[in-house]
Amino acid sequence: MPVALSQNRFNTRWYTLKRPATTDAPLIWRRWLLDRGSLTQHLVQASQGQFRVEVVRQLWGRPSRSEARALNIDPRQRVLIREVRLLGHNQPWVFARTIIPASTLTGKQRKLKGLGCRSLGSVLFRDPTMKRGPLQISRLTLNCGDTAWARRSLFYLANKPLLVTEVFLPALQQVHYGNK
Numbered sequence: 001m002p003v004a005l006s007q008n009r010f011n012t013r014w015y016t017l018k019r020p021a022t023t024d025a026p027l028i029w030r031r032w033l034l035d036r037g038s039l040t041q042h043l044v045q046a047s048q049g050q051f052r053v054e055v056v057r058q059l060w061g062r063p064s065r066s067e068a069r070a071l072n073i074d075p076r077q078r079v080l081i082r083e084v085r086l087l088g089h090n091q092p093w094v095f096a097r098t099i100i101p102a103s104t105l106t107g108k109q110r111k112l113k114g115l116g117c118r119s120l121g122s123v124l125f126r127d128p129t130m131k132r133g134p135l136q137i138s139r140l141t142l143n144c145g146d147t148a149w150a151r152r153s154l155f156y157l158a159n160k161p162l163l164v165t166e167v168f169l170p171a172l173q174q175v176h177y178g179n180k
């Protein structure tokens with residue numbers, strides 16, 4: 001059954017890490033949760049190139065209350081919502097949800113609307129203006145009832161924010177970080 005998370009799952013409690021190692025996440029998840037490099041790059045390596053992005057949905061809608069707070073916007077403001085699965089060897093390894101305010105989708109950043117199956121990370125980590133805020137960690141409950149570790153952080157392109165949430169799915173547990 002495809003992995004899905006309903007919007008209210010993202011109203012969970014997020015913990016900003018005062019010191020990166022302070023999370024009580026099991027060791028097996030810490031490197032995935034705490035690395036500030038491109039997750040896409042790590043997944044491409046770990047899957048020996050057998051990596052792809054599957055768009056679950058992309059729509060204009062309203063952020064969760066927690067997402068609106070993180071972006072410091074009115075929760076009634078319509079935002080672009082992009083939900084994808086990142087697959088390694090055709091297995092869903094990560095569920096990612098990105099919230100982009102309309103005010104970020106201007107100038108060069110308009111292209112974020114038309115990413116399709118290209119990885120968002122391939123745009124973010126190539127942009128010289130990219131800045132990344134602190135990581136927040138949480139435990140989410142998937143629609144199937146399993147729990148999963150998740151992280152989120154604000155990215156800024158030309159000082160305009162977008163919020164990226166990544167949920168690390170159970171299948172990733174069998175994958176050793178940084179497989180060459």
Ligand SMILES: C=C(O[C@@H]1C=C(C(=O)O)C=C[C@H]1O)C(=O)O
Binds near residue numbers: 038
């Ligand atoms: C932020 C990155 O982009 C990844 C790709 C995403 C997408 O294509 O929507 C969303 C979140 C990330 O897991 C990254 O690679 O680090």
